[in-house]
Amino acid sequence: MSWKVGGVLTTEPVVVRPREADERIRRWESRLVREYDGVPPSLVHEWIERARARLGGARVRGFVPLLVERAVRASARDFPADVPGISGTPLTSWARSTASRLLAQRLPRRWAHSSGVARRAEQVARVLPVEEQDLLVAAAWLHDIGYADELVDTGLHSLDGARYLLRAGAPQRVCDLVAHHSGAAAVAEVLGLADQLAEFGDARGRLRDALWYCDMTTGPDGQPTILDDRLAEIRQRRGPDDPVVRALEINVDERRSAVRRIHRLLRRTTEWRQPLRVRLEAG
Numbered sequence: 001m002s003w004k005v006g007g008v009l010t011t012e013p014v015v016v017r018p019r020e021a022d023e024r025i026r027r028w029e030s031r032l033v034r035e036y037d038g039v040p041p042s043l044v045h046e047w048i049e050r051a052r053a054r055l056g057g058a059r060v061r062g063f064v065p066l067l068v069e070r071a072v073r074a075s076a077r078d079f080p081a082d083v084p085g086i087s088g089t090p091l092t093s094w095a096r097s098t099a100s101r102l103l104a105q106r107l108p109r110r111w112a113h114s115s116g117v118a119r120r121a122e123q124v125a126r127v128l129p130v131e132e133q134d135l136l137v138a139a140a141w142l143h144d145i146g147y148a149d150e151l152v153d154t155g156l157h158s159l160d161g162a163r164y165l166l167r168a169g170a171p172q173r174v175c176d177l178v179a180h181h182s183g184a185a186a187v188a189e190v191l192g193l194a195d196q197l198a199e200f201g202d203a204r205g206r207l208r209d210a211l212w213y214c215d216m217t218t219g220p221d222g223q224p225t226i227l228d229d230r231l232a233e234i235r236q237r238r239g240p241d242d243p244v245v246r247a248l249e250i251n252v253d254e255r256r257s258a259v260r261r262i263h264r265l266l267r268r269t270t271e272w273r274q275p276l277r278v279r280l281e282a283g
């Protein structure tokens with residue numbers, strides 16, 4: 001039997017120290033998450049952890065990263081990617097064109113990120129009741145418009161974006177979602193803007209969690225990412241004094257919980273469509 005390790009065919013077991021194997025798997029994880037754009041990043045992460053647990057006792061540890069990758073690729077191939085996404089309703093079309101007008105030219109990176117969050121939302125919407133699906137996609141397009149120069153007022157982008165949307169006649173639930181996305185209440189607290197943010201309701205629940213999930217699993221350039229990498233990137237890009245980073249002390253657990261809850265729903269709503277072999281492996 002031969003194995004391809006690092007692009008080289010070998011018939012010899014390759015000795016890889018556990019720590020080295022961990023690092024290699026983490027690098028592969030980032031690559032696989034990006035490669036399988038149609039699979040929610042948290043599911044790819046779970047497949048990796050599951051394969052690692054299964055292979056943890058493998059006698060030749062050097063093969064573990066390779067076997068993990070193979071197992072994940074098999075799961076990804078079986079993933080039901082043919083579930084139609086939600087897009088093209090009047091609300092989502094308006095949200096997309098509004099976000100494009102405010103971000104695409106002057107803040108292209110924000111626009112790329114927002115587009116990535118909306119792409120993820122179209123897919124994650126399957127965990128929501130039909131009547132909430134286009135609210136999620138619309139909020140995903142719009143969640144960061146408060147960074148646009150012409151909207152900046154208080155400096156809390158979620159609040160500035162939500163106030164603009166309210167003036168523009170957007171549905172109240174979309175305004176509320178944008179106001180409170182991804183731990184905004186903690187950022188408002190840090191900035192002394194909690195009273196003003198309270199103008200908008202924070203409807204905890206599946207819809208709100210889903211928007212947080214999409215934002216927390218999309219990188220700054222719109223690429224899919226896992227939560228830990230996203231949090232590390234936020235800390236590194238913004239620096240320790242930034243209010244968003246300071247607020248992580250308060251809201252990081254809430255962010256994790258929202259991602260975990262949606263992950264469970266995604267797993268439940270997709271597993272029954274997967275082949276029996278995959279479901280049995282999942283236990």
Ligand SMILES: [Fe+2]
Pocket residue numbers: 113117143144215
């Ligand atoms: Fe965002």
